[in-house]
Amino acid sequence: MAAPFDDRRHPGTLTAAVEHQRRAFVADGPPDAALRRNRIDRLLALVLDNTDDFVDAMAADFGTRPRAGSLFAEIMGMLSVIEHTRAHVRQWMKPVTVLPVARPFGLRGEVHPSPLGVVGIIGPWNFPVNLVILPAAAAFAAGNRVMIKMSEVTPRTAELMKTLAPAYFDPAELTVVTGDAEVAARFAALPFDHLFFTGSPRVGALVAQAAAANLVPVTLELGGKNPVVVSPHADLHRAAARIAAARMINGGQVCVCPDHVFVPAGRVEAFVAVARDTLRGMFPSILANDDYCSAVDEANFDRIVGLVEDARAKGARVETVAPPHEVLPDRNTRKIAPTLLLDVDDSMHIADEETFGPVLTVRPYTELRDVVDYLIARPAPLVAYWFGPDDADFRTFVCHTRSGGVARNDFAAQMIPSAAPFGGVGRSGTGAYHGKAGFDAFSHYRTVVGSDLPVTITGRAAPPFTPVTRIGTALSLQLARRRTRRRLRTR
Template sequence: MSTVDAHADNIADRQRAAMGATLQRQRQAFVRDGPPGVGIRRNRIDRLMALVLDNTDAFVDAMAADFGTRSKAATLFTEVIGMVSVIEHTRSHVAQWMRATKLMRAARLGGLRAEVQPSPLGVVGIIGPWNFPLNLVVLPAATAFAAGNRVMIKMSEVTANTAELMRATAPNYFDQTELDVVTGGPEVAAAFSSLPFDHLFFTGSPSVGAQVQRAAAQNLVPVTLELGGKNPVVVAPNADVRRSATRIAQGRMVNGGQVCVCPDYVFVPEDRLEAFVDTARDTLRGMFGSIISNDDYCSSVNRANFDRVVGLVDDARANGASVETVAPEGELLPDPGTRKIAPTIVRDIDDTMKIANEEVFGPVLVVKGYAQLGEAIDYINQRPAPLVAYWYGPDDADFRAFVRNTRSGGVARNDFAAQMIPSAAPFGGVGRSGMGAYHGKAGFDTFSHHRTVVGSDLPFSVTGSAAPPFGKPMLMYADVMMRITKARNRRRLSASRPVSRP
């Protein structure tokens, strides 16, 4: 082992030990203080919001420095304003969600009481991404606080300025036993993933999510994975194609296309394909009179992501795809200096191209034609389930068939990210796009253990019949119960519609 490697290992060991010590202190405080009441939970949520709101300008500047170009308006809307309604909904409902659910109410008269109590898990670890480095750690942290937990956050090293600001600011609002913020590179993230949390929440790519899940499995730590994927869009045969193209093009440009719910590829009826592309092109051109000097045009977060997106487009072009760059006249794009990539429309792709299989995460839109709706549905179903599936068109039988016959984390019709508008709606993926959900009560449930508590004041034991010796009466009773159960099941089968066997 080289001296450099040994030094790096020593640093990683010290960081791992420090994080482990913090986790232990948080768990000890959790056990000592017990499950917090609604007042403490709301106070922690309020302090978390104060951390963000008191330092909003500093966070805006930090993210602009991290991205190179990212407008203040974009950061305010996506990082702060966009999460307020969800957190406010959580805060206002936490007392209701904390209540136990009563079971077997009639049996209470006889002395048998049963209920399910939501109880905190303990210490929750949160690993944040770089595309929305503030929103996507604050929102799950607020939900974990609502459920009564302590929280440790690992910020993304890609957005280092934001991470350092969060680390330096958090102690002004929280004791370390309530909230701790960790910074560092991949080796720190790997060590963080291997800690024995009571729950681990990760937002990022499926490939890194798999590594996080493997590390967590060593300690049997349950995980929630909020991942990405290639989100499909279907423009219905009877859709307003120009309105659809405008909205889809606008949605693709949010955060420079670096959003896990961005439309990735679009199916358009073959006879309306040219009209769609013409409108998308005109929309993109109208949005950006200039790009290189435009503060509203978000840069790729770093050179690695810039090169990756450019590489996907170059590979498609080299293998026969039609590539159209919607760049302002006189501007040479992509531009490595500003890490800006012009809006790009790609057609005529096939499955041998990288862009057909990798999430783009940039300002590039793939457009495909279809003759029959079933073609689009079959194509979507042959690929990993996306985080969101989009439909542009009326709410009719075709739309219902699309929802029924596809699989995705959510479905949005006629607008970008519409599935995230209701504050109470669960947000999460399925299959390769993730597991578990948060936002609203779904998040409270994710960070809670629903504990069944049953007590009996009956003069006899309900379950005593399961203990030997049994004797002939018990055997006869079991036989009668089996006959009744079988007869009931036969009646149900005969009354139901026959199902063909495979």
């Protein structure tokens, strides 16, 4: 295998890498199903053959990151989606027939799913393996070549991916790029055929702006302040325990973590008591606990602590669930104790900023309509949570709010079906992937129609216009008007 490209030492190699992949794509043509599956298998092998090394690299990047958590969420979490994609590649590749009744008469139409060409993927730091491998598998399934820019926030994981990739792929198939924010900016400005980004809305806006210069279509997987509504009819103990535990996955550094919880006004203290007890039971110690995930770097540590202190200074009630005799937050380990915030108002930064840490805001509500009005007045989150029965209130919540997905009674339940699309809406993202949605995101649906009819259909739009064309057009319009009016009268 050829050596990997290194844009840091040789500026311009990013452009050369794109051109190299595009030349190979054009020369080889669309890959068949066997080659697409083979590329997916090699992608899986890259991760599965080196799982221990990846887990160690991620732990070193974070400072403390539990091995079991990395294996479950980072590695195991992507396998079912990729296996589903691999199993359906041949089916999704097939052209779809249109105008089937016209075929016997000489008019044949098909829609062909066509590869786009070269796909760029910019990965995040919170799941630096999972969230580049998943979109890469979808891009390979659609028949594309792939370039990945790994996050500079997790440099050991990035370098490992870059070092390993040439043992499994020719750079004409897959190229992995590392480097700082300047390299990422150059990467986003490359003339890809599609650009896929996972990260914050702020950076996503910059990525979209850079891609727009080349009219590159983008998929943005972003985040937001994911709301949770606890129904008056919910099992409060179960709801509070599950929500508190979900907030702590990956140290709260998950784009689908519950962010702020709306609890019936008379049950807030009971909710907080259960959440507090749950967190204490989960973490009898934190500083020496290898299962407690650190903030990924000092910048994020300071940001999370700053959000809490800003809320405290403006009157929020701060419940820090720290073990006895442990002083937290601790800058040396970058560990922040689980924190519950109450009496939060919109003057506080945490009211609008995605927390991305072990902090959960709890808000009281009296009427569901008040919660719905509050949420629809703000940017749509990646996921909205509901704890309680599937009743009329839940259906009202689903119908009258906007979010990338909805999960009821469990963390990230909307991601359980491997065939279901995953993506945001509005500020939480554009486009989706997972399942066929991923194949579609990286495909162009190309319509191919041929006519063996003895007469032209569309040619009648060219002058001179015969009496038959004029009369036929007038009659067709008259029929269309009558049909539309009849439908309106019977509504």
